[in-house]
Amino acid sequence: MPEQNEKKEWAEMACDFIKKAVDGVQTLQPYQPGKPVSELARELGLDEKNIVKLASNENPLGPSPVVLKAIDKELAELTRYPDGSGYSLKQALAEKLSVNVEAITLGNGSNDVLDLIVRGWINPGDEVVFSEHAFAVYPIATLASSGKPVKVPAKDYGHDLDAMAAAVTDRTRIIFIANPNNPTGTWLGREAVDSFLKKVPDDVLVVLDEAYCEYIEEPDYPDGLEYLSQYPNVIITRTFSKIYGLASLRVGYSVSSPAIADILNRVRHPFNVNSIALAAAEAALGDEDYIERSRTVNREGMAQIEAGLTRLNLRFIPSLGNFITFDTGMSGEAVDKALLKRGVIIRPITGYGLPDHLRVSIGTKEENQTFLDALPDALAEAGCAT
Numbered sequence: 001m002p003e004q005n006e007k008k009e010w011a012e013m014a015c016d017f018i019k020k021a022v023d024g025v026q027t028l029q030p031y032q033p034g035k036p037v038s039e040l041a042r043e044l045g046l047d048e049k050n051i052v053k054l055a056s057n058e059n060p061l062g063p064s065p066v067v068l069k070a071i072d073k074e075l076a077e078l079t080r081y082p083d084g085s086g087y088s089l090k091q092a093l094a095e096k097l098s099v100n101v102e103a104i105t106l107g108n109g110s111n112d113v114l115d116l117i118v119r120g121w122i123n124p125g126d127e128v129v130f131s132e133h134a135f136a137v138y139p140i141a142t143l144a145s146s147g148k149p150v151k152v153p154a155k156d157y158g159h160d161l162d163a164m165a166a167a168v169t170d171r172t173r174i175i176f177i178a179n180p181n182n183p184t185g186t187w188l189g190r191e192a193v194d195s196f197l198k199k200v201p202d203d204v205l206v207v208l209d210e211a212y213c214e215y216i217e218e219p220d221y222p223d224g225l226e227y228l229s230q231y232p233n234v235i236i237t238r239t240f241s242k243i244y245g246l247a248s249l250r251v252g253y254s255v256s257s258p259a260i261a262d263i264l265n266r267v268r269h270p271f272n273v274n275s276i277a278l279a280a281a282e283a284a285l286g287d288e289d290y291i292e293r294s295r296t297v298n299r300e301g302m303a304q305i306e307a308g309l310t311r312l313n314l315r316f317i318p319s320l321g322n323f324i325t326f327d328t329g330m331s332g333e334a335v336d337k338a339l340l341k342r343g344v345i346i347r348p349i350t351g352y353g354l355p356d357h358l359r360v361s362i363g364t365k366e367e368n369q370t371f372l373d374a375l376p377d378a379l380a381e382a383g384c385a386t
């Protein structure tokens with residue numbers, strides 16, 4: 001056992017390491033994930049089967065049999081390193097999206113790609129512009145590189161593109177745009193994005209984060225890929241975590257000019273996407289039946305939850321994602337706590353500057369109903385407590 005003063009010295013030394021961390025990292029708030037089902041089951045002494053998790057915008061259908069078969073086949077190669085170039089998946093993506101293979105960069109989830117973009121272009125003090133209430137990974141990636149986050153106030157919960165364009169300075173290197181945005185579900189139409197891109201200097205990277213685009217049936221929603229030929233500073237990021245149902249395997253990608261992809265590939269860790277994930281993603285890409293079913297379940301579930309919230313007189317923010325954010329009219333955290341007691345996990349978004357709101361992911365019809373059934377009691381309990 002160390003002596004008392006030795007112990008103190010040790011604690012001080014450990015503290016020094018915090019002060020010595022990279023500047024941006026010192027102010028970094030870690031990402032708050034949704035509560036795992038197993039954790040709540042343990043806390044409440046409940047059976048995992050009786051818990052509904054609608055907290056992380058996951059695909060409620062469970063994995064596709066087509067994907068499971070592809071994974072099974074890949075298991076025999078587990079001792080080998082994956083194909084570091086992701087050749088086969090990139091070919092499949094290039095064909096499906098009608099883009100050149102050289103335009104694609106694969107990531108360990110699209111979060112990885114977002115991080116590669118920041119690491120590729122941000123020197124300490126360089127500015128990264130994003131919106132208030134926008135996806136949490138933008139500030140995390142920015143601060144990890146000691147970039148300067150420039151958070152632009154939102155307009156009606158969504159991105160204020162005029163204000164974002166006006167926030168550009170000669171230190172701005174990257175603008176992140178989530179379309180639609182998570183956690184608000186707000187989205188930008190074609191005209192808004194068109195006129196924004198015209199205004200942004202061509203030496204500033206514009207990242208269009210389209211994690212939910214495959215769900216979208218709204219005709220005015222712009223396909224970011226269409227901007228690539230006109231704007232070499234645009235990067236599209238997409239993911240296999242949402243409609244393709246592979247959140248656990250971590251696969252995402254970007255489409256950009258080959259020059260941008262070249263830089264991203266320099267900062268990319270070798271083998272950043274594992275072989276199981278590569279095989280699963282390629283299979284998922286061609287699984288039209290699963291994609292179509294996911295879209296249908298989401299469309300119907302969204303209508304079901306919107307109707308349920310309306311019946312309870314709760315205001316919600318119209319969403320194009322696989323989730324919806326609503327105003328509890330009180331502390332969102334308190335309502336969340338009351339829902340947890342009833343075995344329903346959704347997401348408080350205080351960290352996104354929306355303390356009265358909660359975000360719920362669209363689940364199966366039964367999961368959505370369990371949530372809607374638990375909500376009135378949870379609101380009553382939280383209302384009494386506060």
Ligand SMILES: *Cc1c(COP(=O)(O)O)cnc(C)c1O
Nearest residue numbers: 109110111135182211239241252
């Ligand atoms: C879910 C989500 C992603 C995807 O993250 P992955 O790392 O691919 O799982 C990216 N951007 C936004 C806005 C999201 O909501």
